[in-house]
Amino acid sequence: MSLSTEDVAKVAVLARLRLSPDELQTFTGQLNAIVDYVAQLQEPDTSDVEPLAHGVEVRNVFRDDVRGPALPREAALANAPKRNSESFLVPAVLD
Amino acid sequence: MNADLLKDATATALLAMLNAGEVTSEELVRGYLDRADALKRLNVFVHLDPENVLDQARAVDAKRKAGEAVGPLAGVPVAIKDVLCVEKEPTTCGSRMLKDFRPPYDATVIVKLRQAGAILFGKTNMDEFAMGSSTENSAYGPTLNPWDEARVPGGSSGGSAAAVAADLAPLSLGSDTGGSIRQPAAVCGVVGIKPTYGRVSRYGLIAFASSLDQIGPFTHDLADAALLLKVISGRDERDATSVDQPVPDYSATLDEKPRSLRIGVAREFFGEGLDPEVESAVREAMRVYEQAGATLKEVSLPNSKYGVPAYYIVAPAECSSNLARYDGTIFGHRAEDWSPKHPGEEDLHPLVRMMMASRAEGFGAEVKRRIMLGTFALSAGYADQYYNQALKVRRLIRNDFDAAFKDVDVILGPTSPSPAFKLGERTADPLAMYLSDIYTITANLAGIPGLSVPCGLTRSGLPIGLQLLAPAFAEENLLRTARVFERATDWHRKRPGLS
Numbered sequence: 184m185s186l187s188t189e190d191v192a193k194v195a196v197l198a199r200l201r202l203s204p205d206e207l208q209t210f211t212g213q214l215n216a217i218v219d220y221v222a223q224l225q226e227p228d229t230s231d232v233e234p235l236a237h238g239v240e241v242r243n244v245f246r247d248d249v250r251g252p253a254l255p256r257e258a259a260l261a262n263a264p265k266r267n268s269e270s271f272l273v274p275a276v277l278d
Numbered sequence: 279m280n281a282d283l284l285k286d287a288t289a290t291a292l293l294a295m296l297n298a299g300e301v302t303s304e305e306l307v308r309g310y311l312d313r314a315d316a317l318k319r320l321n322v323f324v325h326l327d328p329e330n331v332l333d334q335a336r337a338v339d340a341k342r343k344a345g346e347a348v349g350p351l352a353g354v355p356v357a358i359k360d361v362l363c364v365e366k367e368p369t370t371c372g373s374r375m376l377k378d379f380r381p382p383y384d385a386t387v388i389v390k391l392r393q394a395g396a397i398l399f400g401k402t403n404m405d406e407f408a409m410g411s412s413t414e415n416s417a418y419g420p421t422l423n424p425w426d427e428a429r430v431p432g433g434s435s436g437g438s439a440a441a442v443a444a445d446l447a448p449l450s451l452g453s454d455t456g457g458s459i460r461q462p463a464a465v466c467g468v469v470g471i472k473p474t475y476g477r478v479s480r481y482g483l484i485a486f487a488s489s490l491d492q493i494g495p496f497t498h499d500l501a502d503a504a505l506l507l508k509v510i511s512g513r514d515e516r517d518a519t520s521v522d523q524p525v526p527d528y529s530a531t532l533d534e535k536p537r538s539l540r541i542g543v544a545r546e547f548f549g550e551g552l553d554p555e556v557e558s559a560v561r562e563a564m565r566v567y568e569q570a571g572a573t574l575k576e577v578s579l580p581n582s583k584y585g586v587p588a589y590y591i592v593a594p595a596e597c598s599s600n601l602a603r604y605d606g607t608i609f610g611h612r613a614e615d616w617s618p619k620h621p622g623e624e625d626l627h628p629l630v631r632m633m634m635a636s637r638a639e640g641f642g643a644e645v646k647r648r649i650m651l652g653t654f655a656l657s658a659g660y661a662d663q664y665y666n667q668a669l670k671v672r673r674l675i676r677n678d679f680d681a682a683f684k685d686v687d688v689i690l691g692p693t694s695p696s697p698a699f700k701l702g703e704r705t706a707d708p709l710a711m712y713l714s715d716i717y718t719i720t721a722n723l724a725g726i727p728g729l730s731v732p733c734g735l736t737r738s739g740l741p742i743g744l745q746l747l748a749p750a751f752a753e754e755n756l757l758r759t760a761r762v763f764e765r766a767t768d769w770h771r772k773r774p775g776l777s
Contacts, residue, residue, distance in 0.1 A: 191650070192622070198598060198653040199605060199630065200646055201638035203620065210650060213708055217651060220709055221587040224667050227674060234669030235676055237489045237519065238475040238725015239750065244518040258382040264612035264636075271608050274616075274628040 184222075186215050284309045286773055289354045289448040289502045296342070296353045303335035303342075303353030307397060310355050314400070314446050317776065320422045322440050324360050325368045326400030331355070334397045341395075351509060352395030357441040357450035360401040361408055362493070363482040364388050371484050372404040372416035372434075375610045375640030385482020386517065387451060387493050387510045394509045399447045402437030406642045407601065408453055408486045410434050411461060411714035412704065415644040420701055423466060424774040425740055429698040432462030432714075435496070439466040442496045444776055449506050450496045455487050456589050457693075457718025459494045460730040464693035464743020467732045467772060469497045469760075471507060472718075474750045475725035476521035479514030487596035488519070490589075490722040499770045500731070500761045504528035507753065526754040533765075536758045540686045541567055542577035547691030547717055559734030559742040560692045566766050567690070577682040577689060581674040585720040586712055588675065591655045591668035592723070598652030601645070606636030613639050647708060676724040683749045688759050692717055693730040693743035717745060727753050731760050732769040741772070 191211045195202045202210065256269065265272040283301070295301045311328050338353040363369050363381035365388075370376045384392070391398060405415040413436025414420040421436045423429040424444040431440040435452025439462035442450050452459040454472035463470025471494045478493045485491060495506040508529060513522040543564065548557060564574055606612035613635035618624040623631060641649070655664040682689060695716055704711040721728040726747055733744035744763065748756035764770055 186654070190654075194650050194654045194657065196626070196630075196634070197657065198649045199602070199633045199637055200641070200649065201620070201623070201631075201634040202646075206646075210647060213647060214651060214654070216709060217590060217647075218654075221591055221664065221668075224584060224587050224591065224664070224671050227581065227584065227671060229667060229670035229674070232670040232673050234666055235673035236669055238676065238723065239519070239521060241519055246515075254382055261382065262379050262609035264606055264610065273607050274632050276629055 184218065186211060186218060284313060285445050286771070287445065287448055288498050289351070289505060292354055292448055293351070302339045303397060304332060304339055306353065307331050307335040307355060307399070310399060310447060317444055317446060320424060320427070320440055320444055321419055322402055322421055322437050322444065322446055323357070323400040324370060324372070324403050324418045324437070331397055331399055338395050338397070349393055349395035350505065351391065353397065354449065355397045355399035355447045356391055356506070357399050357402050357438055357447035358388070359435050359438045359450070359452045360404050361453050361484045362388060362451060363484065364398060364401070368401065369484070370417070371408070372406045372418060373640065373642070373645070374417045375604050377417065377611065379609060381482070383482065386479035386514045388482065390510050402441050402450060404437055405434035406645050407484070407597070408434040408455055408458055409597070409644050409648055411457070411711050412699070413437060413462070414701065414705055415642055417642065423698045424776055425467060426698065429700055429740070430465070432465040432694070432698065434458040436462045438496050439463050439468055439470065442466070442468045442498060443774060445773070448498065449502060451493060451510070452496055453483055453491055453493050454722065455490045455593060456722050457715035459496065460718045460728055460743065460745060461694050461715055463496055463730040464745070465698035465741060467741030467774070469500060469503050469729065469731050469770065471495055471503055471729040472721060472727060473507065473511065473753055474727045476519055477523070477727070477751065477753065478510050479512070479517040479520045481514055481516040485600040487593040488600060489596060490593060492722070500532060500757055500764050501529065503729070504532045504757050523751050528754055528757055531754055532757055532761050534758060536687065536755055536762070538687055539567065539570065539572035539759065539762065541572050541574050542682050542686035542689040543574055544577050544579045544582070544682070544689050544691055546579050546582045551695050551713065551716070552692060553696040555736045556692050556694070556696060556742050560690070560744055563733045563744045563763060564690065566763055570762050570766060575686055577686060579678040579682060579720065581671065581678050582720045584671045585675060585723060586716055588668045588671045588723060589719045590651070590712060591664050592672060594648040594652030595655050595665050596652070598649045598656065601649055604637065604640060605633040606640070607633070610636070611640035612636045644708070672723045675720050679720070679724045679726060687748070687755060689747040691745050693745035697736050697740035697742060721747050726750050727756055729756060729760055731764060732772065733763070733767070734769060735772065
């Protein structure tokens, strides 16, 4: 298959990445080369093969539903790009 | 202190001197700090706080002097890949996105190192978010290979490999998602181990591809590797994917001859694209094993040719999910200006534009490429064709290993298809870069352990690595089998001619 610049622009929005027009052209070419390369994954017959998501068997691990220690608010906010005394500050979400 | 002490020094030798009172940890650390200063041009460390490491060393010296029990790495510096969280220390993943990030907690491996008495000796350079095979994709610029400063140290743990190769620390930790420990170990002439998936806790390892990532050691020799691997291994309730398996005392059994020496030679590891000097060194290693009484048997891993394409769907898919958290809201870089700049952006919500602008400024090209590839592979209409198919191929790759390990104990081959390449040589061609890990990637997809040991030098003096792979949780036998080669050769004693 072939990815158009419109396809890549749509993926960029889904991935939350702003691309300049030049970057859009460059990534379109590179992603097409990679998608062409990975097309060989269609070669083997996998009709009876179960997908393998982990190299070792992984099962759900449940813990007791008991509240444990949490990060103090100051530590949780310490790496915030913008904050006030008790919250993360972001652009208004509601109009 | 005699500066020559640090050159060629192994952790095992330094521990013997520390325990005998011939040197203090503070003296050692001062020596390593001086050497780090003198070799700054290699760009190995992205953060190194002399006062902090000296304080750690003095604390260990005081304990030792007081006759208190000290841990198995007491007083020995360990350099840490900048992908591992160290409480209140800069942890940037080689990225602008995290340039001001100071984690509020230690990774489990860091807790274990502290308990063992190790000195946390700085953070090492790496490919941004561990994506790359050359340590050129770092916001801090590339690390130089100590053997040839015009060449890359491999990646993504190139800083940690170069730290040991250049004797800037006797031990270091890296992470391996598709070969990022073994490949830089090979091209820097040191030992590197990727443990079985689940053997070492990933808690506090900044995630790239969670089903593939694994933390492991870089060392000069296998005795040091056994020592460090034992310290960092074990089940951790904070990592649901860590496995409850007993951790053998690798050091205690390292010099025992393996119960059997049945070595598989995968014909797919000797195909097109393999450098002739690398092939020659690996075939010489096979002769060394035969002389040691090993039985060599050709094995086939027919689906390994799909390893790189499967990896470049699975890893980006997981990376696109893991890196979604870096959006400039609760941590990480936030753009100052997110007003519409390009056609179509005016229709987007300001919060979305803020995230897009922040991620565009914070991430480098390789990270963006992989996030977009993963987002595409997981998107509606394509997930079955790409992601699910890659997971099915992953099963075929795992089945190949399971079948091969019915007849052999380990599988042998080259670690990297070529010696260290020149800086900038592959940066414009992502596919060429991706093929640097062609022999290492399948072990990550299958979850099995692998290691690289030095096995030769090219005519121009560049290191060559021998890769050994073993069944899941067979690290003890893997180390012992590698030790057979190490005892018969002296490649692990070769050092770059740094001045």
